[in-house]
Amino acid sequence: MMKNPLDSYSKLQKGFSKDVLNEDNRILIGECVRAALKNLKDRDRIDLRSLVPQKEYFAFSGKKKFSRAVNKALFLESPKEWDDFSDVLGKNQFKGFSIERIIKIIYSAAISFCCYVDIHKEGDQKTPGTFFEYLIGHLFAWRLGVNPTTRLPVLNIDMETTLPTDFVFNLGKDKPKFHLPIKISTRERVIQVWAHQRVLDGVYGTGRFLGTPVILTETKTDQRKKEVIEICLPDQWRIYQMHIAQLKRIYYLDVPVSYNKLNFVFPRLNVKSFGHFFFELNSLMK
């Protein structure tokens, strides 16, 4: 019998926030991915016209509309890939796994579930976004070995309150803390990420929290023209990095071409594939 990815997703929803680190989440995420990939295997694929240099995309066909764009070079259709990754993840030992393979596996996990929802629950933006938060939130927590919080105390002479935040990870005294916004894509809303970093810098001291947003992709697909573009605002990002706050890394699963260039201009913006995170954690914390 064919499993429904949304059933496993419902189970994930129940317990996730209480214990992000819990290994059961990885198992449930695996079930979502496996069921989504299995379902998508029988779907027709539509070739999309890519306006992004050196990237090719396709979409899965649905009843009325087709799914979001899938980067051909990053998509692995075998569910076994996730299982292999899940095994090494369990030991937090990534020897033998390349950054390239890791990013393909995580990208395929995310995009397959999103495409399934695109086709079966047309117009639902919330489920893909939440699943992506679960996926990245769990991987990040597992790698760091601590659970995140989403509220921080604020002490300010006259007021005592808490500040709602994206996931923040406290590794303990004298170690840096992480500030992890997770987004399917950012567009013009990206300024929020820098603004939240600014608040953390202001309230707790600059450098206390390392801002490391993780974003799926910046592609936009035109359903009528069957065209894919990447919507990027690199000049604005540079202004935000200079005038609002400094982000430590900006991780992507599908790194946009024009943001990649920001690694080489001033101000430095370290835009990298999320695969790097699993290997560079120690140097991030120095």
Added chain:
Amino acid sequence: MMKNPLDSYSKLQKGFSKDVLNEDNRILIGECVRAALKNLKDRDRIDLRSLVPQKEYFAFSGKKKFSRAVNKALFLESPKEWDDFSDVLGKNQFKGFSIERIIKIIYSAAISFCCYVDIHKEGDQKTPGTFFEYLIGHLFAWRLGVNPTTRLPVLNIDMETTLPTDFVFNLGKDKPKFHLPIKISTRERVIQVWAHQRVLDGVYGTGRFLGTPVILTETKTDQRKKEVIEICLPDQWRIYQMHIAQLKRIYYLDVPVSYNKLNFVFPRLNVKSFGHFFFELNSLMK
């Protein structure tokens, strides 16, 4: 024959951005408002249960859903009110008009058009938002006597580019400039307003631009329970005002109860009815 407010809206759309200040915009806005009020006159009104202290709300009934909430104390159903206001506006002389009457007239203009769209174009959020931008953008420009721009040059040693902005008004050398974000409501997206102010402060110097956002309301209506609440985050606003940037005023058409209290705590946040703007402009500029 009954006029369609959306016809006048289409005309407004064509020319607005080219010349925000143009008096024709006021005439077309008047047509939108008059046609919307006329249409709403024959609609049933549904009493809503208000969970907001000292405010009462109703909604106009549509086919499947009812409109957004209308504040009873602020709603004037006679189209003549707008015409009277339009006359004094033409001369920029508001003697004989109280702040209370002005805010009722502008509130009624905005909410009547929005309710018309709620009922006739279910699910359309964009048209009400754009109309509100036209209404407030034109009133602001007319009061200041200058047209706004939505791009500013950025000069930064290595890069020369332009920054897209909300409406900004340049009153000339040695005078303050205005930064005018316009929103139907803000919720958690409000941090963008402070972040944009921070960018302007950083690029052009603190104090150069006066941040004066104008917001319609923070009400949220539960269609099933027929209940109205105001969604407010006053503690977060105080943190933003302390740690991101300083806004000069936050103008509302329907001032939320819990934001009004921010006028009396530290840091001072001047949250006022938009009616004040027409009278306090000179003191703002000092």
